[in-house]
Amino acid sequence: MTVAFDLGDTVALTADCHATGGQLVNAATVTLTITALDGTTSTPIVPTPPTVVGRYRYDVVPVPTGRHLVRWVFTGPADAYTDAFDVDPADIPLVLSLEGGKRQLNITTTDHDEEIRDYLTAVTDVIEALCGPVVTRTIVEVHEFRCALVLVLRQPPILSVRSVTPIRTAGTAPAVSDLDVDSDTGTLRRKDCRWLLGGPWRVTYTAGRPVVPAGIRLAARIILDHLWRTQNGADGLPALAHDDYAVTQPIAGLGFAVPNRALELVDRNRRTPEVG
The missing domain is CATH 2.60.40.10 (Immunoglobulins)
Structure with a gap:
């Protein structure tokens, strides 16, 4: 099964x-x-x-x-x-809707809906591997520092920080209102420039994009079309017969899943190297 x-x-x-x-x-x-x-x-x-x-x-x-x-x-x-x-889970993230995916694939029946939904989940994984969180979600992560001038949250862009909770019973919880958050880099620091003391901490925050950029949406449709062609073909042509779907460079962790055109579209939204 x-x-x-x-x-x-x-x-x-x-x-x-x-x-x-x-x-x-x-x-x-x-x-x-x-x-x-x-x-x-x-x-x-x-x-x-x-x-x-x-x-x-x-x-x-x-x-x-x-x-x-x-x-x-x-x-x-x-x-x-x-x-x-x-x-x-009930809240599985999807960059594209089922209807949007079917329009891209020019499919009007419901025969392939479940299979397309699996593809849409995979496309979301690929897009977010390149760009960081796109679909809004809550993230919980641990930062193993007893003191720090800054904490770098691992999955920007950051929409809001909900809590910074000490893991040790003797730890200190900074008030979220005293913290400044750089959404693009995920950098978290005190507004008064003092050190964060009393860690390690468990940080709960909301990440993603309130509005998905058009380049990411179009790239997601191209990747969906490309992956669908590798499985089902299109118009009797091989999966890589068109320049739009040419793949000439492997991506770390993704192999050849991303066509060149899609990479160009997400370039300005690419994830920066992860820190700490």
């Missing part, structure tokens, strides 16, 4: 029971175990006998997000099957 579902989706878990000769048969017993990311397990009762001989199904609506492992064990005959599925 190994596909992602939305939180609240019904997930149809299926498995076939085979005899030693390979034919489908009903089992004497069937055990289904579902293990969530936190290690908790459930063993629901699977309807038996199945509607189709040897083909078992159980519908579940998982609550925790993350990876779920699935284990089917049959006896009489002995057979087993292991699978997995992922549940996405």
Whole structure:
């Protein structure tokens, strides 16, 4: 299975029971175990006998997000099957909407919606690897300093700092109102130029862009089109047949996923090298 579902989706878990000769048969017993990311397990009762001989199904609506492992064990005959599925959080970030992505791909049906949504998630990851957070989200990170003249938040641009909380019980929490934040660089310092004392700290802040620049939006559409072509083709042409989708330089951590045209469009919004 190994596909992602939305939180609240019904997930149809299926498995076939085979005899030693390979034919489908009903089992004497069937055990289904579902293990969530936190290690908790459930063993629901699977309807038996199945509607189709040897083909078992159980519908579940998982609550925790993350990876779920699935284990089917049959006896009489002995057979087993292991699978997995992922549940996405409700607030998964997307630079492009499903409708916007379909318009770019010139797709008007709903046949490929789930697949396109996976592509849109991947495109968002690529864009944010290049430009830092684009979709607004809350970030929590730890800064391992006992004292510092500045803290450099790791995922600019910064929209607001919500709290700076000491990790040690004897630590000191600076008032957010006493801090100056450079949105573009993520630099955090006291307005009175004094040192920040009493760390290490856990900093909670909001990052992203209130308005997504047009260059980033267009680059996201080009990357989506490029990745879709590598899987599905377009107009009978190879994925890299057009100059708009030419890829001549690998990007660290991304390989050849980003066409040259998209890189040019996001150039002025590229992430600066991470500090500390």
